[in-house]
Amino acid sequence: MSKVLVLNASYEPLNITSWRRAIVLVIKGKAEQVEHNGKLIYAELSLPTVIRLRQYVRVPYKEIPLTRRNLLQRDNHTCQYCGYAGDGLTLDHVVPRSRGGGDTWDNMVTACVRCNVRKGNRTPREASMPLRNPPRKPHSSLYFEVARQIRSGTHQEWKKYVIGV
Template sequence: MAKVLVLNASYEPLNITSWQRAVVLLIKGKAEQVEHNGKMVYNNFPLPTVIRLRHYVVTPYKEIPLTRRNILHRDGHSCQYCGYTGDELTLDHVIPKSRGGGETWENIVTACVRCNVKKGNRTPKEANMPLRQTPRRPISSLYFEVTKHVRTGTHQEWRKYVIGA
């Protein structure tokens, strides 16, 4: 069903919730509507797509696990050397493990099999294969969830509330 982006009082993304929960927060006065899609829940009550809490909520930092799935999502399911987007994607260590490269967000990227073999045991600079974007640790786990909706075109209005989406 319809999802709603919940912003903290500071306009930073906080959560994604159901439209029903968002409507309850609006009715109780705990949030205000920031964006809507033009559809109506009730007469003169548009269906929200983005709401903002009226009071700031402190949230603890949550570490995002370094997994194949998360790396593929961060890199947009595309080879970071040639841009290939298909089923034949592997993970590549920017600085090879044999040369001291670690298992970190900043050292692992998605690569097609062809580019991974071509690069071999070299750095991108040595192989003359520049990266399309610098690998980095994702900002938050919510970032992953929001970018999925933005990339599929479901909620383009969320883009302005997420850095790098």
């Protein structure tokens, strides 16, 4: 069937669960259904796509590691200068390291080899190569899975509950 986005009592995304687990949480009264897709499970219970917990759950902050894989996933495996979406993508520093730019979420983007070489040791403004999407740090580790589900068109209703997607 489908996956269900679980929101905290404050409407912040907590995780993604199976539809069966979501139904159990709703039936037990631990969660309420916020969004559904119209398919019925029982006579009065439709299949949820988003549920919200009734009690607030405190979740410790977890740092998202800055890795090649995470950067490619954040940028949807496309060059942030020309939009190329194939093999051979590289990582580019928006402000080059030789000019004080560091290895941070806000300073790194994916780029095809051609654009990376063309930009060289310049900033995007100096190279007249504007970025398609400004680089930023993902808000949570859940961001990647939610973004994938939204981009695939499976769960467009999740968009209003997640920042930065």
